[in-house]
Amino acid sequence: MQVEEHLFRRESGRMVTALTRIFGLDNLALAEDVVQDAFCRALEVWKIRGVPDNPSAWLMATAKNRAIDVLRRQKTAQRCAPELERLFESEWTLVPTVSGLFDPSVIKDDQLRMMFSCCDQRLSQTSQVALILHVLCGFSASEVAAAFLAGHAAMEKRLTRAKKVLSSSKHLFDLADREFAERLSAVQRAIYLLFNEGYQSATGEAATRVELCREAMRLAQALLDHPLSATGASYALCALLFLHAARVPARVDAAGDLLSLFDQDRSRWDAALLEQGRRFLTRSATADEITEYHVEAAIAALHAAARKVEETDWAGIVSCYDTLLRLRPTPVVALNRAIAIAQAEGPSRGLEELERITDSQRLADYPFYHAALGELERRRGALNAARAHFSAAHALAKNAAERRFLERRIEECGAQVPLTPVPAS
Amino acid sequence: MSEFVYLYRGGQRGASPEQSEQIMQKWATWLKQLEDKGHMKDRGQPLEAEGKVVKGDGKLITDGPYAESKDIVGGYTLVQAKDLTHAAELAKGCPIFERGGLVEVRPVMEM
Numbered sequence: 217m218q219v220e221e222h223l224f225r226r227e228s229g230r231m232v233t234a235l236t237r238i239f240g241l242d243n244l245a246l247a248e249d250v251v252q253d254a255f256c257r258a259l260e261v262w263k264i265r266g267v268p269d270n271p272s273a274w275l276m277a278t279a280k281n282r283a284i285d286v287l288r289r290q291k292t293a294q295r296c297a298p299e300l301e302r303l304f305e306s307e308w309t310l311v312p313t314v315s316g317l318f319d320p321s322v323i324k325d326d327q328l329r330m331m332f333s334c335c336d337q338r339l340s341q342t343s344q345v346a347l348i349l350h351v352l353c354g355f356s357a358s359e360v361a362a363a364f365l366a367g368h369a370a371m372e373k374r375l376t377r378a379k380k381v382l383s384s385s386k387h388l389f390d391l392a393d394r395e396f397a398e399r400l401s402a403v404q405r406a407i408y409l410l411f412n413e414g415y416q417s418a419t420g421e422a423a424t425r426v427e428l429c430r431e432a433m434r435l436a437q438a439l440l441d442h443p444l445s446a447t448g449a450s451y452a453l454c455a456l457l458f459l460h461a462a463r464v465p466a467r468v469d470a471a472g473d474l475l476s477l478f479d480q481d482r483s484r485w486d487a488a489l490l491e492q493g494r495r496f497l498t499r500s501a502t503a504d505e506i507t508e509y510h511v512e513a514a515i516a517a518l519h520a521a522a523r524k525v526e527e528t529d530w531a532g533i534v535s536c537y538d539t540l541l542r543l544r545p546t547p548v549v550a551l552n553r554a555i556a557i558a559q560a561e562g563p564s565r566g567l568e569e570l571e572r573i574t575d576s577q578r579l580a581d582y583p584f585y586h587a588a589l590g591e592l593e594r595r596r597g598a599l600n601a602a603r604a605h606f607s608a609a610h611a612l613a614k615n616a617a618e619r620r621f622l623e624r625r626i627e628e629c630g631a632q633v634p635l636t637p638v639p640a641s
Numbered sequence: 642m643s644e645f646v647y648l649y650r651g652g653q654r655g656a657s658p659e660q661s662e663q664i665m666q667k668w669a670t671w672l673k674q675l676e677d678k679g680h681m682k683d684r685g686q687p688l689e690a691e692g693k694v695v696k697g698d699g700k701l702i703t704d705g706p707y708a709e710s711k712d713i714v715g716g717y718t719l720v721q722a723k724d725l726t727h728a729a730e731l732a733k734g735c736p737i738f739e740r741g742g743l744v745e746v747r748p749v750m751e752m
Contacts, residue, residue, distance in 0.1 A: 224658045224662070252657075252658065255658040255661065256654060256655060256658065256661050259655065259658070259661040259662060259664070259665045260654065260661075260687045260715075261687050262665055262669075263664065263665045263668040263669070263687065263716075264668065264672070264684055264685060264686065264687050264716050264718065265684060265686070265687070266669065266672075266684070267669070356657070356659070
């Protein structure tokens with residue numbers, strides 16, 4: 217019998233959470249050691265005995281027993297969570313208390329609290345996301361580095377610093393804290409960033425990146441499991457992630473090449489994810505607040521509603537982007553709005569809007585900006601201008617699938633055949 | 642067919658869960674092979690590295706490890722084979738050799 221893929225990664229987050237609850241958040245390093253030890257012991261036994269029917273339960277039981285061992289050995293109960301010290305001092309209450317903290321529903325709530333702890337405002341957003349991936353999703357430092365396309369050493373350093381901040385408090389974040397609302401939006405932001413990190417390059421050749429999307433979806437759904445965090449914005453965030461994730465199977469063609477929203481075979485969109493996304497969106501509307509997540513999810517839902525690209529409600533999408541631009545006035549939003557306007561009113565209007573983006577120099581390094589310029593020039597027949605823009609985008613593209621996509625576009629604009637002198641023989 | 646015990650001595654453990662998982666996977670494959678070919682009597686058990694030694698007339702109890710870590714028995718398996726040569730030949734497939742360990746093959750005494 218094989219160990220199911222990512223068993224350790226998944227269980228690690230649950231185990232670390234339960235153990236930090238027991239030892240105190242300031243003993244995060246101890247918790248991580250116990251988890252590593254539990255994994256290695258499990259594998260030593262499974263090596264000879266074979267993998268048990270319920271490996272997750274086996275791992276949790278091992279971690280629990282190791283925790284009890286550690287607590288028994290510590291005569292001075294200083295190292296554990298202060299509110300539990302007394303319960304750990306007596307053998308009568310030690311085991312039931314530890315068992316209680318390993319209860320699946322308790323772990324679930326504590327994982328949510330851990331997610332809030334990771335989004336400490338003293339940490340940069342990147343560090344928050346890295347910490348969530350590492351502590352809650354069980355990604356090793358090198359896996360986190362790969363997720364961010366960053367170097368291993370740099371990520372290790374970042375994680376060490378972040379963990380120091382995390383373990384500077386004894387307790388997991390209390391959802392009744394008065395900073396809750398502020399922290400909740402930081403958590404939502406982190407999940408959104410995590411998803412984008414994966415989605416931007418979730419292509420066939422970078423299959424691991426799809427995992428980031430999956431983790432983000434799992435974490436976002438965890439917000440819905442608790443009455444305090446199940447806000448309209450959380451539902452909207454879930455809707456947004458699910459509606460986007462539904463398109464992943466259609467984003468590349470059989471050859472592994474990236475397809476734009478216009479060229480995708482929409483029958484390959486994941487119907488179950490779309491349906492779930494729509495349900496989340498409906499529930500998000502009960503709140504009186506409108507967040508960026510609401511608007512972005514609404515845009516995704518409008519795309520999803522069109523079975524063919526020609527059926528897209530572009531006017532509806534433009535009005536969504538108008539709202540989004542008010543909520544988040546960034547050049548990238550303005551760029552997407554201009555593309556929608558081009559769809560609704562023609563390429564020349566789109567180009568007008570693109571020129572009107574005030575701080576477009578901030579888009580200079582953004583390949584999609586140049587690709588959009590190229591696309592609109594191509595549509596109005598200015599092939600030379602289009603080719604130049606596509607070439608600029610090509611130079612900035614982040615992965616091979618993007619580059620191939622742009623190469624095809626350049627070719628469609630009629631590549632100039634360079635004049636090579638005939639060698640004199 | 643006679644019975645033999647494989648004693649697994651030494652062999653580094655994995656340094657990370659990923660590495661340990663790879664090692665485990667290799668062991669699983671190897672033991673499955675023995676099973677499929679009808680050589681397996683009992684998969685046996687892994688053993689803890691720590692222990693105590695009781696020795697001498699004074700029955701003196703000391704802490705293990707007894708010698709160098711490369712000598713520590715980490716587990717055992719009971720197999721059946723034609724003869725000692727055959728049993729030793731079968732042991733060649735054990736992944737322990739990749740991690741610096743060895744397999745001690747001992748015939749079970751027959752009555």
